[in-house]
Amino acid sequence: MPTEAQTPTVPTPTEQAPARSLLPLLRRLHFYAGILVGPFLLVAALTGLLYVFAPHLEQAIYDHELRVPAAQDSVPLAEQVAAAEAALPEGTLVSVRPAPSPTDTTQVILDEPGLAESYHRTVFVNPHDGEVRGVLETYGSSQALPVRAWLDQLHRSLHLGDVGRIYSELAASWLWVVVLGGLVLWWGKRRRRRVRPDRTAKGRARTLSWHGATGTWVALVLLFLSATGLTWSQYAGENVSALREALSWETPSISASAGEHAQHQGSAGHTGHAGHTGQQAGSGTGIGPDGALAAARTVGLDDPVEITVPANDGEVYVVTQTQRHWPTKQDSAAIDPATGQVLEVLRFDDYPLAAKLARWGIDGHMGLLFGLPNQLVLATVCLAVVALVIWGYRMWWQRRPTQAGFGKPFPRGAWRSTPPWLLVVLVLAAAAVGWFLPLLGISLLGFLVLDALLGLRRQRAG
Template sequence: MSVTDLPGDRPPDLPSAPADPVRPARRATPFAALLVRLHFYAGILVAPFLVVAALTGLAYTVSPQLDQVLYGDQLTVATVGGQPRSLAEQVAAARTAHPDGALAGVRPGTGEKTTRVVFSQPDLGDRQHTVYVDPYTGEVKGQLTTWFGSTPATTWLDDLHRNLHLGEVGRHYSEIAASWLWVLVLGGVVLWWRRRAAPRSRMRHLVVPDLSAGKGVRRTRGWHATTGVWLAVGLIFLSATGLTWSRYAGANFSAGLDSLRAGTPAISTTLDGTPPAAGGGEHQHGGPSSAAAEDPAAYDRVLASARGAGLSGPVEIVPGDLGAAWTVAQTDNTWPVARDRVAVDPTAGTVTARSDFADWPLLARLSSLGIQAHMGVLFGPVNQILLAGLALGLLCVIVWGYRMWWQRRPTRTDRRAPVGTPPARGGVRGLPWWVLLLAVPATVALGWALPWFGVTVLGFLVVDTLLGAVARRRRPAVPVSPAPAGS
């Protein structure tokens, strides 16, 4: 025994350095548990739709440059110079090159752009033939089959992004992706926000990945979460604007605008002062060709009246039916947009009605601008770069999400599994009654407004309930010890 071990000779206890306080693990609230489980399952099951939407959207962002490479000879002139020839001469040249079909519209060439003379034919459906004319020489540069003015390449990429070239059936995929994208983003942001309770030294890792974290799920989660936070606003914008012209949610959106009298206003083309019918979208083909529409001189008269009414820049002239006014609309979709319209009597050359973009309802203007931004034309090349960045960022977030699923897999010999287990269920049962009272009607209303969201939520609930029932049946029963005698 050492001397110092004797009771009377023990030196006084020296104060030891305080140990680092151990921060107790945060107990997940029922809401957080439910949100984690929803984010997990929605991410796993909806991510494939988002991958397709991101890849096809990324391809669409380069459509203006692709058009220039493929159709530059038709879309632009070789030399800009001199006074443009009359529209009458240009329309006559286009009609000679394309004797079939009804004249549906004319877009006079400005600057280096050629004049576009559009012909509709019953066998083309919603497609049209567009003849391109050099406005300075009157030479026909070629013709293409177009869709709302889009070239074949842009139309192909647009169909790929909207419906995978599967028609109305294919549109379901993009609506599912748009219906869930905002849910995944907001859920991820809320889960990220809960991490604000972390020590101050870790606060910066909410917006900057924690590069000090070791390899594994922690580092992957850092990249997944912080990238998602940076992209959140842009992804929610893409989700909202994509839903506005989806098949079912878009129809509900349009109906809501009409009920609020907030849709795109129609412009009257009657010559007797009769007000226009309600509604009026931005995508409008020319009406049936009348005798006046086939008169090339009428286009110069109508264009001169529209220019006199203040419609500058690129415009489109759409002839009306016999005895109706023609519509001239500005088509500049680059910010600041020019979207004013006038109706012109093709015989007298007088302006009979007007609709200025500044007078549209606020929701109609926001919807129009949102669509142009979603299509990558509102801010020119900058818009394209931003959309490409969002698409690439979303793909990275999805890849990191699947990687976390794989990294969380059990690796013990007796519990080996190919992927990670889902978060525990039971979050709904732990919610207060008043939360359920508010959440259930809200979810039902949201499912009605976004039908594919409602259908898939219902599908998630059914599948999850069945899986829970199967898991309970497979769980071995716990033996109950017999009660002691005499108790």
């Protein structure tokens, strides 16, 4: 009979290593998140895949509006704007994008009654002879043409408005949780192969091998897409904006007010010129868009640019570079509409680092930053997400009992093996994350309530 000193001791749940005791809890969370959020991730991946190549699609569909035969001569911007205003007399001029090359059209952007927020009517003008090539509805700062705008709204909200945006916010809110949880589970066990699928495995082990290895390869891009996607979301996006404002991470911009520039100019300012503003750019008064463009060229603002015209008295021309692929060109300048004097220049190089990262992050998410390589990476990751979701559901099916039925979840009661102090930390962290990402918090609470109800039902049935 062994003595007390010789009697082997079995660690109680609270004596287990904290990291090890978390694994069962994390496994159950990953299971439920994958099952319940999987459909949202699948839809986001498929609609994102459609959007990735939308710029190429619109170039082909709208070739007549976007392209013209090259020629040596061109007519003044003011005449091009006048032709656009004649083609759309009910519109109000907002800005002009001069043709960046001899084979491009000039885009004259106008507001029109009845258009939804962020939508405009754009007239495409041949810069060589002033011919109007067409009029299209455009969307956002990237001037998305109808097909890309439609795919954008499909990915963003399934064309269901604010209600539809809940789907994409849920996907972005849970994506990083699922990815990080999956990485911990996959790399937390000793496996012969972590970054390559085990082709010798069978059944569920083979599916798990493909799921884990593929998830490892695309994890960084998925975390990037989750973070940048949340900046556009309806509820979490407001918190992201508030955080950026509190930390002074906002993107700087040039004011369109002549008065503000005059204050900076002091006695040398041009407040007396405020009465000359508010003229339509195509009317031939003031410097017009041609003078604004010429002034911007003197401070190094090369193509492509957008010239925002003064909408009211006391405002100035604002000329902004619009190149969003690498290297990014986002310099801008304020131009006095009466004299053509450059009142202020804002360089992208002078942006705070956080503002630059935000710009690059958004453009990378949209597939614009590095052009075709960027798009190919996004397309590959979208297809990987589709495969990951399918493999996840397949593993659920492969866990089903031998009789007919759905797959089993991982065992209940995992929280009992977690040290109390660690549970407190987890609850506080979940509350903080849930406050910052409201849809994540609400859905997580819903998971917990559902899990508790199912457990009570099973106890009563037993």
